[in-house]
Amino acid sequence: MSRPAQITDIQHGRLALRSGVMIYVGVLVVLPLAALVQHGLADGLLGLWRAAATPVAVQAMVLTLWTAALMAVINAVMGTLTAWALVRYEFPGRGVLSALVDLPFAIPTLVTGVMLVILLGPQSPLGGWLAAQGMPIAFAPPAIVLALLFITMPFVVRAVEPVLLEQDPAEEEAARTLGAGTWTVFRRILLPPILPALLSGTIRSFARALGELGSVIVVSGNIPYRTLTAPIYIFGEIESGQPQTAAAVSVVLLALALVLAFAARGIERATGVHNG
Amino acid sequence: MGIRVAGLTKHFGDFLAVDDVSLTVESGELVAFLGPSGGGKSTILRIIAGLETADAGTVAFNGQPADHLHPSARGVGFVFQHYALFRHMTVAANIAFGLRVQGASRRRQAERVAELLALMGLAGLGHRYPSQLSGGQRQRVALARALAPEPKVLLLDEPFGAVDAKVREELRHWLRKLHDEVHVTSIFVTHDQEEAFSVADQVMVIHRGRLEQAGTPDEILDHPRTEFVARFIGEANVFETRVQGGAGQVGALRIPVEGIADGTPVCLVVRFYDLKFWRDDQGCARVVRMTTLGDRVKVEAQIDGAGRIFSQFPRRSSLLHGIAPGCRIHIEVTLARAYAATK
Amino acid sequence: MARRARTRQLTGAQRLIVLLVFAYLGLILVLPLGALALHALAQGPGTLLLTLTEPAARQGLLLTLFVAIICVAANGLFGVAGALVLTRHRFLGRRVLDALVDLPLAVSPVMTGLAFLLIFGRGGWLDGPLDLLGLQVTFAVPGLVLATLFVTFPFTLREVAYVLEELGTSEEQAAMTLGASPWQTFWLVTLPNIRFGLGYGIVLTLARALGEFGAVLVVGGAISGRTQTATTFIYNALEERREAAAYGMALLLAVISVALLVAIEWLKRRRERGQ
Numbered sequence: 028m029s030r031p032a033q034i035t036d037i038q039h040g041r042l043a044l045r046s047g048v049m050i051y052v053g054v055l056v057v058l059p060l061a062a063l064v065q066h067g068l069a070d071g072l073l074g075l076w077r078a079a080a081t082p083v084a085v086q087a088m089v090l091t092l093w094t095a096a097l098m099a100v101i102n103a104v105m106g107t108l109t110a111w112a113l114v115r116y117e118f119p120g121r122g123v124l125s126a127l128v129d130l131p132f133a134i135p136t137l138v139t140g141v142m143l144v145i146l147l148g149p150q151s152p153l154g155g156w157l158a159a160q161g162m163p164i165a166f167a168p169p170a171i172v173l174a175l176l177f178i179t180m181p182f183v184v185r186a187v188e189p190v191l192l193e194q195d196p197a198e199e200e201a202a203r204t205l206g207a208g209t210w211t212v213f214r215r216i217l218l219p220p221i222l223p224a225l226l227s228g229t230i231r232s233f234a235r236a237l238g239e240l241g242s243v244i245v246v247s248g249n250i251p252y253r254t255l256t257a258p259i260y261i262f263g264e265i266e267s268g269q270p271q272t273a274a275a276v277s278v279v280l281l282a283l284a285l286v287l288a289f290a291a292r293g294i295e296r297a298t299g300v301h302n303g
Numbered sequence: 304m305g306i307r308v309a310g311l312t313k314h315f316g317d318f319l320a321v322d323d324v325s326l327t328v329e330s331g332e333l334v335a336f337l338g339p340s341g342g343g344k345s346t347i348l349r350i351i352a353g354l355e356t357a358d359a360g361t362v363a364f365n366g367q368p369a370d371h372l373h374p375s376a377r378g379v380g381f382v383f384q385h386y387a388l389f390r391h392m393t394v395a396a397n398i399a400f401g402l403r404v405q406g407a408s409r410r411r412q413a414e415r416v417a418e419l420l421a422l423m424g425l426a427g428l429g430h431r432y433p434s435q436l437s438g439g440q441r442q443r444v445a446l447a448r449a450l451a452p453e454p455k456v457l458l459l460d461e462p463f464g465a466v467d468a469k470v471r472e473e474l475r476h477w478l479r480k481l482h483d484e485v486h487v488t489s490i491f492v493t494h495d496q497e498e499a500f501s502v503a504d505q506v507m508v509i510h511r512g513r514l515e516q517a518g519t520p521d522e523i524l525d526h527p528r529t530e531f532v533a534r535f536i537g538e539a540n541v542f543e544t545r546v547q548g549g550a551g552q553v554g555a556l557r558i559p560v561e562g563i564a565d566g567t568p569v570c571l572v573v574r575f576y577d578l579k580f581w582r583d584d585q586g587c588a589r590v591v592r593m594t595t596l597g598d599r600v601k602v603e604a605q606i607d608g609a610g611r612i613f614s615q616f617p618r619r620s621s622l623l624h625g626i627a628p629g630c631r632i633h634i635e636v637t638l639a640r641a642y643a644a645t646k
Numbered sequence: 647m648a649r650r651a652r653t654r655q656l657t658g659a660q661r662l663i664v665l666l667v668f669a670y671l672g673l674i675l676v677l678p679l680g681a682l683a684l685h686a687l688a689q690g691p692g693t694l695l696l697t698l699t700e701p702a703a704r705q706g707l708l709l710t711l712f713v714a715i716i717c718v719a720a721n722g723l724f725g726v727a728g729a730l731v732l733t734r735h736r737f738l739g740r741r742v743l744d745a746l747v748d749l750p751l752a753v754s755p756v757m758t759g760l761a762f763l764l765i766f767g768r769g770g771w772l773d774g775p776l777d778l779l780g781l782q783v784t785f786a787v788p789g790l791v792l793a794t795l796f797v798t799f800p801f802t803l804r805e806v807a808y809v810l811e812e813l814g815t816s817e818e819q820a821a822m823t824l825g826a827s828p829w830q831t832f833w834l835v836t837l838p839n840i841r842f843g844l845g846y847g848i849v850l851t852l853a854r855a856l857g858e859f860g861a862v863l864v865v866g867g868a869i870s871g872r873t874q875t876a877t878t879f880i881y882n883a884l885e886e887r888r889e890a891a892a893y894g895m896a897l898l899l900a901v902i903s904v905a906l907l908v909a910i911e912w913l914k915r916r917r918e919r920g921q
């Protein structure tokens with residue numbers, strides 16, 4: 028530039044950058060979701076209700092919700108425990124364990140399904156034994172919960188870890204010098220700051236589980252009314268040429284997922300946490 | 304290069320940070336913006352640099368308006384309070400940066416880096432990274448980096464705020480020495496009065512977004528023009544009273560006041576060293592406490608019928624002979640500055 | 647604030663907790679992985695290699711790689727640009743953009759696939775224009791690319807935005823006062839400072855693109871030789887009861903994932919150290 032840089036030149040450049048990004052996001056993210064919502068609501072809310080409230084669909088939703096909820100509860104407890112052990116204790120294998128927690132983020136969900144089928148399918152030693160005890164795992168809801176546990180393992184651990192790391196030992200020590208026992212210290216000093224992170228991590232894991240397909244489709248057997256989850260139902264409707272029903276149920280799931288994401292982000296923003 | 308600022312105003316949301324400020328810095332001067340935190344000094348500095356934009360007013364360098372220019376085009380060197388050194392570059396690369404982005408040859412860059420390393424007493428540290436340096440060294444690198452592209456103006460935002468007292472003194476010495484050698488028009492922001500008075504040619508006192516007074520250190524110290532400047536500079540007692548019979552009465556203490564009509568409410572500012580006292584059992588005040596502050600002594604006395612009055616004297620001062628907590632003293636104010644009350 | 651040192655001497659109760667955690671993670675993570683490895687290798691490494699070198703498997707892997715690279719490039723670029731816009735610009739609609747970035751994470755892959763079908767498929771929004779231009783998006787590679795771009799969109803952006811927030815703007819402002827243009831500032835100051843966050847985001851993108859299943863299945867149809875990725879290869883193989891092929895590919899993907907995991911951990915560590 029032969030003349031000195033003007034503020035307005037820079038502002039034009041910034042506007043161009045912003046516009047580029049907005050266009051990309053608009054085309055890549057907004058457009059598809061708009062198509063989904065438009066199609067699902069093509070017959071209005073009543074049409075949506077009719078399409079999404081069929082017995083099979085409702086059962087699929089119910090199954091999806093309760094398996095995800097059960098998983099979320101287990102995850103909340105075990106995830107916190109895991110984060111606790113990783114942050115506060117030193118033991119052989121701690122580093123490897125910590126790395127392992129991120130594994131579900133790296134592994135394809137389909138591969139997870141395959142692994143679980145190998146481990147727990149009727150032909151496997153473990154699966155066969157369980158079936159003989161009258162507790163078949165594969166192709167039954169427990170398998171779904173297990174798959175979901177694998178997939179969402181990191182959410183709670185990674186959410187709680189930074190909070191535990193930030194905790195000032197001085198607070199705990201002060202409480203102890205004032206006579207508080209271990210349980211009281213945990214309940215009053217350590218738990219409260221963890222709670223928001225725990226909550227948002229659990230919500231995120233729940234939301235993630237709602238949409239899970241790859242692992243569940245392999246491991247559940249997809250039996251309608253028994254092990255057919257909502258995403259698999261949607262997939263089935265697409266395959267059988269019923270995009271309207273698929274879109275309708277999708278809109279319901281999407282609405283739910285958005286509310287959950289909003290809630291989680293709200294909690295995170297209020298407490299200044301990063302979800303990465 | 305001279306700087307002229309006229310009618311500068313800046314809001315941050317509802318908060319008025321800079322309120323119609325106009326000032327002039329002569330070419331080659333070393334000026335201090337002095338004032339309490341949050342008073343707008345840094346904001347004015349950043350507006351001059353182009354890092355913030357003013358809502359109203361103009362900034363001109365050598366008479367040429369500069370408001371439309373991007374910071375990269377203003378020829379302004381800036382030193383940040385927390386150094387803002389490029390963490391992934393060596394000291395040498397940091398210093399050379401300004402020349403590098405302007406397309407100077409490798410040889411020119413190397414020459415200038417060597418020059419500045421020598422000037423700032425950093426010889427041999429060129430290959431180090433900022434994380435390997437002490438606070439004082441980092442700030443000297445920041446100075447060197449700002450000076451390398453030969454800016455016409457040097458702006459420093461609380462440059463010595465992040466280091467400890469001893470290092471601060473050293474750095475002040477560097478800055479003064481630097482300015483004497485290089486003669487760049489410089490403005491530095493500080494809330495430390497000692498710093499401002501010991502280093503700068505001109506001091507501009509800025510408070511609540513307004514320029515209270517601009518002048519040499521002596522002018523500011525001896526002729527404070529506003530109540531704020533009088534209170535802020537040095538340590539002072541402040542009394543609010545009404546002029547009666549050519550004096551302000553503060554309890555049993557009588558302070559002569561000149562040039563203000565009787566009946567006017569005034570604010571009287573008396574510096575800690577602008578008064579005398581001696582033992583007097585019929586005196587107007589009683590010594591409450593005497594505190595030793597290193598090589599000075601602070602005397603706190605209770606005026607009959609009014610509040611406390613403080614004074615400070617060197618330990619060996621003859622005024623302190625025979626004075627002890629509990630004894631009564633007579634106080635004579637040698638210099639009181641009176642300002643019509645602003646309430 | 648002082649960081650507490652980790653307790654080295656564990657009490658009985660604490661040991662129990664550690665044991666519990668080991669058992670939990672072992673059951674959920676290690677056991678399945680081990681079962682896969684054992685089972686796939688039980689076929690004998692020779693058979694394994696054979697199944698992996700069959701043309702369909704090779705094509706699937708190459709296709710997956712191709713799509714993944716495009717996603718890394720496009721979402722890497724727009725991820726950095728988007729992160730800059732989110733953290734360094736102030737404008738009307740910034741909150742909206744922030745919310746939009748997270749959307750793909752909330753959407754089930756099968757819904758993603760459906761959405762793209764509804765735009766580019768038969769009877770979809772762009773069906774006419776595409777037909778006119780003779781372009782095929784659904785049940786073709788472009789569809790796979792678009793769907794995977796959607797699901798991998800947030801990763802790089804979020805990670806770079808995080809690092810940019812932590813870094814602050816003072817170095818960039820310093821560069822400006824020294825005469826650097828916005829591009830020079832980005833290239834010489836910002837980019838080196840975000841490299842580990844960027845690397846982390848890219849590896850996450852890669853892993854996600856590699857593992858994408860639901861969306862590519864719906865949009866692509868998993869047509870062997872045309873739109874069959876590595877993951878849909880496994881799915882088809884399972885449907886056709888060709889377990890050996892399925893498990894072989896699954897093992898390969900698992901191994902690649904573990905390698906990516908190592909990279910993820912390393913980059914995470916370097917990212918924290920850079921602050």
